[in-house]
Amino acid sequence: xxxxxxxxxxxxxxxxxxTLLALLGISTLYPFIYFFIISFNDGFxxxxxxxxxxxxxxxxxxxxxxxxxxxxxxxxKISILRTVITTIFSLLLTAMMAYALTKKELPGRTAIxxxxxxxxxxxxxxxxRFILYRGMHLTDNFWIYVIPGLYSFYNTIxxxxxxxxxxxxxxxxxxxDGCSDVGIFLKIYLRLSFPVIATLALFIGVGNWNDWFTGxxxxxxxxxxxxxxxxxxxxxxxxxxxxxxxxxxxxxxISDSMVGQTTKITPESLRVTFLIxxxxxxxxxxxxxxxxxxxxxxIGSIKE
Amino acid sequence: MTNLHxxxxxVGTNTASKSKKKGLxxxxxxxxxxxxxxxxxxxWFFIFQYLPIYGLTLAFKEFSFxxxxxxxxxxxxRYFKDFLTDPSFxxxxxxxxxxxxxxxxxxxxxxxxxxxxxxxxxxxxxxxxVQTVSYLPYFVNWVVVVTLMVKFLSPxxxxxxxxxxxxxxxxxxxxxxxxxxxxxxxxxxxWKNVGWGSIIYLxxxxxxxxxxxxxxxxxxAGRWQCLIHITLPGxxxxxxxxxxxxxxxxxxxxxxxxLLMRNPSxxxxxxxxxxxxxxxxxxxxxxxxxxxxGLVQSIIALFLIIFANNLxxxxxxxxxx
Numbered sequence: 369x370x371x372x373x374x375x376x377x378x379x380x381x382x383x384x385x386x387t388l389l390a391l392l393g394i395s396t397l398y399p400f401i402y403f404f405i406i407s408f409n410d411g412f413x414x415x416x417x418x419x420x421x422x423x424x425x426x427x428x429x430x431x432x433x434x435x436x437x438x439x440x441x442x443x444x445k446i447s448i449l450r451t452v453i454t455t456i457f458s459l460l461l462t463a464m465m466a467y468a469l470t471k472k473e474l475p476g477r478t479a480i481x482x483x484x485x486x487x488x489x490x491x492x493x494x495x496x497r498f499i500l501y502r503g504m505h506l507t508d509n510f511w512i513y514v515i516p517g518l519y520s521f522y523n524t525i526x527x528x529x530x531x532x533x534x535x536x537x538x539x540x541x542x543x544x545d546g547c548s549d550v551g552i553f554l555k556i557y558l559r560l561s562f563p564v565i566a567t568l569a570l571f572i573g574v575g576n577w578n579d580w581f582t583g584x585x586x587x588x589x590x591x592x593x594x595x596x597x598x599x600x601x602x603x604x605x606x607x608x609x610x611x612x613x614x615x616x617x618x619x620x621x622i623s624d625s626m627v628g629q630t631t632k633i634t635p636e637s638l639r640v641t642f643l644i645x646x647x648x649x650x651x652x653x654x655x656x657x658x659x660x661x662x663x664x665x666x667i668g669s670i671k672e
Numbered sequence: 673m674t675n676l677h678x679x680x681x682x683v684g685t686n687t688a689s690k691s692k693k694k695g696l697x698x699x700x701x702x703x704x705x706x707x708x709x710x711x712x713x714x715x716w717f718f719i720f721q722y723l724p725i726y727g728l729t730l731a732f733k734e735f736s737f738x739x740x741x742x743x744x745x746x747x748x749x750r751y752f753k754d755f756l757t758d759p760s761f762x763x764x765x766x767x768x769x770x771x772x773x774x775x776x777x778x779x780x781x782x783x784x785x786x787x788x789x790x791x792x793x794x795x796x797x798x799x800x801x802v803q804t805v806s807y808l809p810y811f812v813n814w815v816v817v818v819t820l821m822v823k824f825l826s827p828x829x830x831x832x833x834x835x836x837x838x839x840x841x842x843x844x845x846x847x848x849x850x851x852x853x854x855x856x857x858x859x860x861x862x863w864k865n866v867g868w869g870s871i872i873y874l875x876x877x878x879x880x881x882x883x884x885x886x887x888x889x890x891x892x893a894g895r896w897q898c899l900i901h902i903t904l905p906g907x908x909x910x911x912x913x914x915x916x917x918x919x920x921x922x923x924x925x926x927x928x929x930x931l932l933m934r935n936p937s938x939x940x941x942x943x944x945x946x947x948x949x950x951x952x953x954x955x956x957x958x959x960x961x962x963x964x965x966g967l968v969q970s971i972i973a974l975f976l977i978i979f980a981n982n983l984x985x986x987x988x989x990x991x992x993x
Contacts, residue, residue, distance in 0.1 A: 381895065385789055386798070392786070393805045396863070399820045400808070461716075464709040474703050475696060480710065487717055490974055492724020493966030494946075495953040499730070500723055519716050549705050578813040581928060585954050600815045600932070603822075640823075643816055650811045655804050662871055 400647065407431070407644045411637030430641040440642060442591055443598040450513035450594060451576040458518050458572050459565060465519070466527035467553050488521050498586065507586050513594065517576065523568050530564040531557055566660040574650060595646050602639055731964035751964035760943070768944040771930075774858050780918060782862045783869025784911065788903065790870065791877050803874075806867025817864055818932040821856070853938045861929060872914065873907060880906035912984040919980040945969050 402420070410425040434440055468474065469481065497516075498507075506512040539552045547555070558565075583597030593601070700707070734747045755761060786806070793799040809817060884902050893901070927946035934942035943951075945965060953962030 378895070382792075385792055389789055389793065389798075389802045392866075393802045396805050396808050396867070399824060400812075403820070403823075461712055465713040468706040468709040471703060471706055473699065474706055475699050480714070483714070484717060487721040489977065490725065490970055491721065492727050493963060493970060494949060495959050495963045495966060496724035496727025496730060497720075498954060499727060499959065500720075516720055519713055519720075524713075549703075553709075574811050578811075578815075580813065580815050585950070596813055596815055599813075599819075603815070603819055636823075639819070643819055647812055647816055651808065654807065654811050658804060658807075662875070 407641040411634035430637045434641045443595040447595040454514045455572045466524045470531045563660045570657045731967045735959045751961045782866045787870040787873035809864040810868035814928045853941050876907040876910040916980040
């Protein structure tokens with residue numbers, strides 16, 4: 369479109385366009401910067417407001433206390449564990465499923481695919497799922513974070529599409545060399561699939577890291593709360609003093625873990641700090657994987 | 673043996689039918705490892721997708737823990753009748769429809785517009801930065817987003833109210849305001865999803881043949897005309913598919929967001945079908961009743977997806993199936 373010089377109309381359009389986009393960028397970024405700053409600011413000072421771009425009273429106290437609180441620490445342990453375990457197993461299982469589905473001559477393939485596809489149209493809903501988990505003793509159990517999240521039809525299709533784009537000449541020559549299907553899968557397909565694995569790892573990982581719902585409704589033991597759930601519960605407490613009421617249904621008894629510490633920071637700054645610790649890993653990771661998931665979405669959007 | 677002969681005669685030759693059967697067996701054996709790969713998936717889907725579907729029969733039973741799902745007595749459509757006659761029925765369904773509709777009307781075009789705007793940017797650096805920043809809210813938890821909102825909009829120490837006070841306005845209690853609740857819900861939803869949604873449209877935009885634009889410019893077509901006659905038709909299939917998918921989730925008015933955003937003063941606006949199911953089911957233990965509501969939701973959503981799919985097939989060449 370750069371064949372002719374810009375008209376005034378074009379110039380105005382460009383200015384407006386760039387401005388609006390810049391505004392969007394700022395409005396997206398600023399809240400996080402704001403909380404990042406607040407987390408490094410003394411809690412009591414922060415209440416007075418008026419801090420916008422730089423901490424007024426710099427302190428590391430918020431972080432020190434956050435990291436020494438054993439409830440917060442255990443919740444991060446749970447979050448990290450579940451994210452890593454679920455991502456690895458889900459990737460492996462999904463890849464196996466996707467690879468098997470690339471075999472066009474597999475007997476019963478259409479029926480099998482329909483069997484999986486149907487679940488995207490119609491599902492049992494929350495309550496039957498809850499009863500099922502209860503019956504399987506998955507509630508109040510770490511594995512509830514892993515097992516129900518192992519498969520997703522959408523992820524399988526994305527992977528399968530990617531696999532189908534790998535030239536079959538590779539697997540054919542491997543077969544001539546006497547390699548079995550499984551061998552081909554392991555040595556060729558998995559090795560070549562880094563982009564799609566990176567994409568799906570990001571999706572699954574972020575989904576697990578951010579999931580607060582499972583922990584909030586399917587788990588009652590505080591020690592099993594992932595970080596997102598704990599943050600949510602903390603936010604619903606009006607003050608930490610009210611959290612001193614001994615573990616009423618759903619209330620987190622964080623005061624026990626904070627004996628002697630409440631005088632140095634405010635509940636607000638602790639929450640903000642927790643929030644930043646929760647969000648920072650993601651913010652640091654996703655820009656590097658941007659290349660992959662942008663491609664991954666393009667692949668997933670090419671439907672048969 | 674007689675039957676096989678009959679079949680063979682009909683099929684053609686005796687040997688053909690026999691080798692067909694043998695062929696199938698051989699094939700299955702040849703792919704045995706693939707079946708092995710699939711078995712965990714099949715089992716998983718059965719347990720975690722199909723069993724809950726069976727659990728939908730709860731909608732017709734009076735659930736008792738002691739008896740379990742299988743043995744609880746049938747009570748027919750009583751729960752459905754109960755729900756229809758419940759006084760809050762209109763409020764809940766109304767909220768659901770309102771929120772979904774608003775989200776569709778405002779939220780669906782937003783990523784498209786963003787993609788179109790980004791497409792016009794020639795400075796690659798600026799484009800990449802804005803893009804990356806725009807996905808940021810998508811990766812972040814709803815808990816975090818709502819926390820951000822609460823703190824930013826807080827009447828006592830939120831940034832927005834600070835600014836208002838500097839200009840001698842009264843502080844506004846945003847989160848408790850009835851009138852502002854829906855705008856807040858919609859705009860926070862857009863804020864969170866617009867960047868991510870625009871990825872697909874940007875990808876589709878790059879698939880449009882650039883020579884079309886050149887030809888149009890030579891014919892002295894303006895920006896608007898290019899947009900209407902080249903760009904939009906070019907991404908029409910993508911819009912179509914995404915529209916179908918959105919319609920299919922039509923009753924998903926975003927329960928996570930609403931669960932987090934609601935508070936006593938806006939409760940009447942914040943209850944939608946999903947949150948109601950959670951409240952009656954998980955919080956109050958009325959399993960049968962809430963399952964019934966969930967069932968109705970699923971069925972309507974299914975019909976909508978089928979309907980939208982057929983509509984899309986006629987309007988564009990693409991569809992889900």
